[in-house]
Amino acid sequence: MIKLNFEHRQAGHCESGVTSNLLNYYGLKISEPMAFGIGAGLFFSYLPFLKMQHAPVTSFRVWPGMVFKRATSELGVKSGIFTFRSKKESMDKLKSTLDSGIPVGMQVGTFHLPFFPPEYRMHYNMHNMVVYGYDHDTFFVSDTLVEKPVEISYDDLVRVRFAQGTFAPRGRMYYPYDVPESVDIRPAILSGIKKTAHNMVGIPIPLVGVNGIRYLSRQMRTWEKRYGEAKASYYLGQVLRMEEEIGTAGAGFRFIYGAFLEESAEVLNKPFLREMAEEMGENANKWREFSYLGSRNCKKRAKPEESYDMLADMLYACAGREEKIFKKLSRM
Amino acid sequence: MASSEKINIPQQPPMVMIDRLIKADEAETITALVVSADNVFVENGYLREPGLIENMAQTAAAGMGAKSSTPESKPRKGYIGALKNLKIDKLPAVGEEIITRVMVVNNVLNATIIEAEVTCHDEVIARGELKIFLEEKAPDPPETLAEQPDPLMYRYNREVFYSFNKETGFTQKVDYQYSANQQIIRQGWDAAEDRLDAVRQEIAAGILSPIAYHMERCLMELSILASYMKLSKWRIRRHLKPSGYHKLTPELRSKYAAVFGISVNELDNIDPMDQPQKGT
Numbered sequence: 001m002i003k004l005n006f007e008h009r010q011a012g013h014c015e016s017g018v019t020s021n022l023l024n025y026y027g028l029k030i031s032e033p034m035a036f037g038i039g040a041g042l043f044f045s046y047l048p049f050l051k052m053q054h055a056p057v058t059s060f061r062v063w064p065g066m067v068f069k070r071a072t073s074e075l076g077v078k079s080g081i082f083t084f085r086s087k088k089e090s091m092d093k094l095k096s097t098l099d100s101g102i103p104v105g106m107q108v109g110t111f112h113l114p115f116f117p118p119e120y121r122m123h124y125n126m127h128n129m130v131v132y133g134y135d136h137d138t139f140f141v142s143d144t145l146v147e148k149p150v151e152i153s154y155d156d157l158v159r160v161r162f163a164q165g166t167f168a169p170r171g172r173m174y175y176p177y178d179v180p181e182s183v184d185i186r187p188a189i190l191s192g193i194k195k196t197a198h199n200m201v202g203i204p205i206p207l208v209g210v211n212g213i214r215y216l217s218r219q220m221r222t223w224e225k226r227y228g229e230a231k232a233s234y235y236l237g238q239v240l241r242m243e244e245e246i247g248t249a250g251a252g253f254r255f256i257y258g259a260f261l262e263e264s265a266e267v268l269n270k271p272f273l274r275e276m277a278e279e280m281g282e283n284a285n286k287w288r289e290f291s292y293l294g295s296r297n298c299k300k301r302a303k304p305e306e307s308y309d310m311l312a313d314m315l316y317a318c319a320g321r322e323e324k325i326f327k328k329l330s331r332m
Numbered sequence: 333m334a335s336s337e338k339i340n341i342p343q344q345p346p347m348v349m350i351d352r353l354i355k356a357d358e359a360e361t362i363t364a365l366v367v368s369a370d371n372v373f374v375e376n377g378y379l380r381e382p383g384l385i386e387n388m389a390q391t392a393a394a395g396m397g398a399k400s401s402t403p404e405s406k407p408r409k410g411y412i413g414a415l416k417n418l419k420i421d422k423l424p425a426v427g428e429e430i431i432t433r434v435m436v437v438n439n440v441l442n443a444t445i446i447e448a449e450v451t452c453h454d455e456v457i458a459r460g461e462l463k464i465f466l467e468e469k470a471p472d473p474p475e476t477l478a479e480q481p482d483p484l485m486y487r488y489n490r491e492v493f494y495s496f497n498k499e500t501g502f503t504q505k506v507d508y509q510y511s512a513n514q515q516i517i518r519q520g521w522d523a524a525e526d527r528l529d530a531v532r533q534e535i536a537a538g539i540l541s542p543i544a545y546h547m548e549r550c551l552m553e554l555s556i557l558a559s560y561m562k563l564s565k566w567r568i569r570r571h572l573k574p575s576g577y578h579k580l581t582p583e584l585r586s587k588y589a590a591v592f593g594i595s596v597n598e599l600d601n602i603d604p605m606d607q608p609q610k611g612t
Contacts, residue, residue, distance in 0.1 A: 010490075010491070010492045011492055012492040012494055051553075054523070054527075054553070117489045119518075119521070120517075164560045234523050237519040237520060244516065249492060249493055258494075258502055259494055277501070277502070281498075281501070291516075298515060299519070
């Protein structure tokens with residue numbers, strides 16, 4: 001039996017939380033927003049040609065796995081990332097890694113995750129958690145969404161690690177193994193901000209970044225006419241589920257990102273970043289307002305003036321604000 | 333002034349220009365005020381014109397406050413935008429009681445046009461038309477969303493949420509998912525239920541096979557099922573039809589059953605009471 005002395009801390013976003021908790025285990029105190037910001041996690045993309053749960057894919061974050069990868073490499077932490085073809089091999093590797101005293105982060109699917117709130121158990125494969133020990137066929141898990149540390153059986157763990165569908169995890173596991181004692185995080189912060197600013201305002205593709213928000217806003221106006229009321233409402237619901245549901249800590253990560261900017265302002269001693277954090281916070285509140293009004297539409301309690309046009313206007317305004325913020329940040 | 337706390341208006345003493353609410357319904361609002369000597373608008377023993385206009389506007393506000401959904405909710409602030417046809421025949425003296433009747437004539441966007449009539453001893457002493465602009469209703473701050481009366485779907489796991497306001501900056505808190513968010517999660521499950529019902533009907537009509545039913549019950553889509561089965565999509569598509577389903581080999585049947593987490597015999601069962609499965 002192995003049970004590492006791993007501190008379970010809840011977090012708003014699973015991957016940033018896992019990254020932060022793993023580094024914390026080695027004494028590198030990086031908060032969750034910090035991990036998210038350095039990992040350049042913030043993003044937006046709307047992909048109408050890809051369907052998930054019968055609705056277009058909307059994403060508020062970068063590709064799964066990017067946050068850990070970027071954050072560790074920016075911080076000069078050496079890490080291993082593995083995917084597997086064989087289930088047995090993946091579990092053997094997990095056990096041997098735990099045996100050598102290393103807690104392991106992994107990407108899993110949520111449908112078969114037994115300790116997950118049932119309402120969240122959809123075929124969603126981008127969840128992350130940490131396994132920090134095992135006793136025969138029981139594994140000890142720290143899941144940032146769940147209040148307390150939990151356990152999972154060998155068979156269930158295999159099932160969630162090899163869940164199928166979009167972004168299938170293929171047994172993906174990762175861990176930092178060489179963590180420097182002290183790290184100057186200032187260059188990492190600047191590089192993270194630069195990367196995010198580029199992702200949001202520097203990619204000339206209409207589906208991603210602030211252009212993507214505008215594109216979604218334009219599409220939203222036509223939903224009711226094109227698809228009818230029920231489907232339009234479902235599509236809207238899907239956007240909101242992506243924005244508010246599992247692990248965004250609210251407003252599609254905009255709160256976490258603002259918290260990162262606020263913390264960075266302290267670390268770098270730049271009042272300018274504090275200003276940006278405030279603007280991001282206001283912006284995040286607007287996103288929450290959008291999802292709040294949108295949810296009234298989903299339960300058919302919207303007032304007549306709370307139409308798709310109004311929601312689209314709100315989105316358009318959000319895009320404008322974010323464009324301003326990230327243009328300023330990219331010039332920093 | 334004792335009863336003024338029951339009146340739901342944004343004004344605070346000493347600016348409160350009404351004592352009690354007599355009637356408030358869709359058509360009209362009636363309030364009463366006994367002019368007291370310490371009233372800020374009393375001059376030389378008479379309530380002056382601004383007092384009367386305030387009285388009219390506050391009567392309108394009291395009507396709106398009474399009509400708002402919850403009595404505790406904060407009344408919206410209003411500004412007097414315009415006065416029309418105002419005619420004041422007489423000023424009420426200290427000690428006299430005035431009764432004010434207000435009718436809403438029109439609501440245009442954020443402006444409300446009201447007609448007011450002030451009587452004293454059954455004699456109309458003032459009347460006029462007021463245009464009141466209501467302040468944009470501020471959306472409820474996220475913190476209060478969780479306290480809405482909607483029932484929460486679940487209360488067994490608290491999560492971390494961030495929030496922001498200008499004074500405190502960003503803060504974290506651990507709480508149950510907001511009811512507004514639970515509502516959109518519910519919508520996803522409701523839609524899954526509707527899809528399941530639709531599949532049931534198509535099976536009854538002989539268009540689809542039980543495989544389609546279990547696929548929907550497990551919230552799967554064609555591509556997900558195909559990758560769990562390690563079969564190509566077009567083969568799965570065949571099994572979704574009754575003709576293809578009847579030709580299934582025992583091996584494939586047991587493979588399907590394993591993927592759906594049921595026994596082979598249950599594969600044919602289509603329970604009309606089944607709900608979309610929330611994981612295992």
